Amino acid sequence: MYPDKEADLLKAFSPAEPIFTVDPDYIKRARSLSKREDNPCGQALKALLVKADAALKQEPLTIVNKPILPASGDKHDYMSVGPYWWPDPDKPDGLPYIRRDGEVNPEVEKTDRPLLAKFISTVKTLGLAYGFTHREDYAAQAALLLRTWFMNPETRMNPNLLFGQAIPGICEGRGIGLIETAAFAREMLPAVSFLRDYRNWSQKDMEDLQAWFHAFLEWMLKHPYGVDEARHGNNHSSSYDIQVVTFALFVGQSDLARMILKGVGERRIAAQIEPDGQQPLELARTKALGYASMNLELLLELAEIGRQWGIDLANFESTDGRSMRRAFDWLYPYWTGDREWTLPQIQPFSGEPAFRCLRLAAYLYLNMDFEPVKAELACVNQKEKAQQIYNLLVPPFEGSGLHALRISEDVVIRDPHVLVDPELANGDPALLPDPEFVNGTPTLSEVEVAFFKENGFLVKRGFLQEKETFDRIVDYVWENVPREIVKRDDVQTWFDAPHGQWTEADAEQAGHFSRGTWKMRSRKIGTEPFFVDKIANHPRMRQLVSLFIGDPVKRANRVRGVYCIFPKPPNSESRLAPHGDHTAAQLSAMVFVDTVPPHSGGFTIWPGSHYMSHLYHTTVYGPLDPDLAEPYSKARDNVLREIAPVEFSGKAGDVVFWHPRLIHGGGVNRSADRDRPVVRLVVPCEYQRDGMTPYFNLSHGPAPNRQWWVDTRNFREDVPATVDNMWDGWAFDTGTTDAGDCSA
Numbered sequence: 001m002y003p004d005k006e007a008d009l010l011k012a013f014s015p016a017e018p019i020f021t022v023d024p025d026y027i028k029r030a031r032s033l034s035k036r037e038d039n040p041c042g043q044a045l046k047a048l049l050v051k052a053d054a055a056l057k058q059e060p061l062t063i064v065n066k067p068i069l070p071a072s073g074d075k076h077d078y079m080s081v082g083p084y085w086w087p088d089p090d091k092p093d094g095l096p097y098i099r100r101d102g103e104v105n106p107e108v109e110k111t112d113r114p115l116l117a118k119f120i121s122t123v124k125t126l127g128l129a130y131g132f133t134h135r136e137d138y139a140a141q142a143a144l145l146l147r148t149w150f151m152n153p154e155t156r157m158n159p160n161l162l163f164g165q166a167i168p169g170i171c172e173g174r175g176i177g178l179i180e181t182a183a184f185a186r187e188m189l190p191a192v193s194f195l196r197d198y199r200n201w202s203q204k205d206m207e208d209l210q211a212w213f214h215a216f217l218e219w220m221l222k223h224p225y226g227v228d229e230a231r232h233g234n235n236h237s238s239s240y241d242i243q244v245v246t247f248a249l250f251v252g253q254s255d256l257a258r259m260i261l262k263g264v265g266e267r268r269i270a271a272q273i274e275p276d277g278q279q280p281l282e283l284a285r286t287k288a289l290g291y292a293s294m295n296l297e298l299l300l301e302l303a304e305i306g307r308q309w310g311i312d313l314a315n316f317e318s319t320d321g322r323s324m325r326r327a328f329d330w331l332y333p334y335w336t337g338d339r340e341w342t343l344p345q346i347q348p349f350s351g352e353p354a355f356r357c358l359r360l361a362a363y364l365y366l367n368m369d370f371e372p373v374k375a376e377l378a379c380v381n382q383k384e385k386a387q388q389i390y391n392l393l394v395p396p397f398e399g400s401g402l403h404a405l406r407i408s409e410d411v412v413i414r415d416p417h418v419l420v421d422p423e424l425a426n427g428d429p430a431l432l433p434d435p436e437f438v439n440g441t442p443t444l445s446e447v448e449v450a451f452f453k454e455n456g457f458l459v460k461r462g463f464l465q466e467k468e469t470f471d472r473i474v475d476y477v478w479e480n481v482p483r484e485i486v487k488r489d490d491v492q493t494w495f496d497a498p499h500g501q502w503t504e505a506d507a508e509q510a511g512h513f514s515r516g517t518w519k520m521r522s523r524k525i526g527t528e529p530f531f532v533d534k535i536a537n538h539p540r541m542r543q544l545v546s547l548f549i550g551d552p553v554k555r556a557n558r559v560r561g562v563y564c565i566f567p568k569p570p571n572s573e574s575r576l577a578p579h580g581d582h583t584a585a586q587l588s589a590m591v592f593v594d595t596v597p598p599h600s601g602g603f604t605i606w607p608g609s610h611y612m613s614h615l616y617h618t619t620v621y622g623p624l625d626p627d628l629a630e631p632y633s634k635a636r637d638n639v640l641r642e643i644a645p646v647e648f649s650g651k652a653g654d655v656v657f658w659h660p661r662l663i664h665g666g667g668v669n670r671s672a673d674r675d676r677p678v679v680r681l682v683v684p685c686e687y688q689r690d691g692m693t694p695y696f697n698l699s700h701g702p703a704p705n706r707q708w709w710v711d712t713r714n715f716r717e718d719v720p721a722t723v724d725n726m727w728d729g730w731a732f733d734t735g736t737t738d739a740g741d742c743s744a
Helices: 004-009 024-033 040-055 106-110 113-133 136-151 175-197 203-222 224-230 235-250 254-262 264-272 288-308 324-336 352-364 382-386 446-455 467-479 504-510 529-536 539-549 609-614 626-642
Strands: 079-081 163-166 417-420 431-433 457-460 517-520 562-565 587-592 646-648 655-658 680-687
Touching (some): 004 203, 024 626, 106 113, 136 203, 175 203, 175 224, 175 235, 203 224, 203 235, 235 254, 235 288, 254 264, 324 352, 467 680, 539 655
Parallel strands (some): 079 163, 417 646
Antiparallel strands (some): 457 655, 517 562, 587 655
């Protein structure tokens, strides 16, 4: 039973590189945004520095100066009392104390609890201030406070909570006292991460701090109080999990942290959240809104840590529908004031948990509507939102802005050249026939390599002979249209599709469908064997991909789905919508699963644009650099003005291999203008080499909630993009291969 196995997995202390839960990519973005006074990060930094300057005057804090001693007689032992326990007015000595939930006994102020809170808050302020300014006086003061509290033998705290939340007349300490050290994990250690850059914070300092937390972690995992807290069942257990995960990472024991994270879904989410999103253990309290919000915040923080390690808690759902998202949706209208709170809340609700929940949810669910700076919160005004120090740890969510950067209004996009198989040309002089070297074999020639490098694409005609698979995929598309909003046998329903409301539930289950473009994809769609085995991992696909990027090729777990473009009504106006993906793929492919005649919405690229895009990314395969978004947009617009795009037409089994940095988009389906309306269907696939060390950071590569459409991740071996390294690491193997061996 938890945490018995986890306790057995804890290894003896040995100095190791500390791992912090703060996402360095968030910090990088926050640092950039903090230079702008009109941005919440800039306003948060201004507010932070006022506090940091005051914190410079703070004397070192220690628990050894307490006026009363715990039962152990050791002044180094932390002690506090249960905040909601009061003297019994019916007893002469008031003992034993009785519980008054939600009402704080002022005796708490005489214990170590307020001192601990002050210590953590001060270290957090100073550490963050140093991280954003590199002022060494901030770091020096933070280091002094840390050494005093954790390292100095005369002033240090013992690594246990034997006397936390005592109840006079009942017990000298309880497991639930561990809720009071949660801020070590949630607030203090993220600030400590910045001290790695401080020259007077030595390796020994870090190792001594790790040794303290290793001892504390061992106590949490093995002492009956720690075990009680792990099994408590409500927000206390959520807080416990955050602590043991964070402390395990800090002492370099990521295997233990991952093991704990993997159990959070069944152990916490399924146990604490009802199918309708309510949290009964929290809603039974006298401050129900506060406790339900706090517990969800804790769970979302666990999901955020899990995201960084490839463990998708944000989208965990039990068989009967219990999930974090349900809890979020249940609480959301109460935070915004759209629904009146009718359960007990004996104190005014602080909006800070709601703010943090919204910020994390915006990232985890990729939903700009959840961004708290934009959302209406009933209990937090705009100034308070902007000055939240949390903005510097998790900056405002910017949505998909880097994917869909606006094209300047003065850009006139040129009409595409349509590249066709000569069999489809029908003598039309406006069509561009394939180069003479185009073939359907899983080989690369020197001419093909040179063409690919220059233009960024290579066509292989008739590359896959999988008629049964292609027919199944076409049928599958129509099977997934909800409520017959578009009908396979009624061409009139194809124009301006979809007809009727395409709901959020439809989008979740089958992908977004708007203005004639349907990206049919979901967590399930794209993982079926006829996609994965018969297309993405087809032996011929893997054979050719390996010639491009080298062995071993990572096995695909999914494809993006099916990208469908429906015909425009005859003689209607429309235009191309070019964009860049900025994903981690090393090579991409578009597989035709049905015939796409010329001018029927074929996949469209801007030849050679991969060279332009390359230098605006943080690394060769990394994301677009947010600070270069504006110059990138200008360079992209110049490409659109100067380069005529190429639209691909073809038959089922044709494959376009292309460089992921190319500017591209779906073509305009004008097949109805030629009295032969068709729906364009292609299956996008992504590839990268295996054996790399993946990042799970959001901006370093798709988070788990993005993995339903792309199966590639950025990796630690990647290097900054330079003028000369676009093709570093590519194999471009032009050796001969017997295509017959790869046709199965």
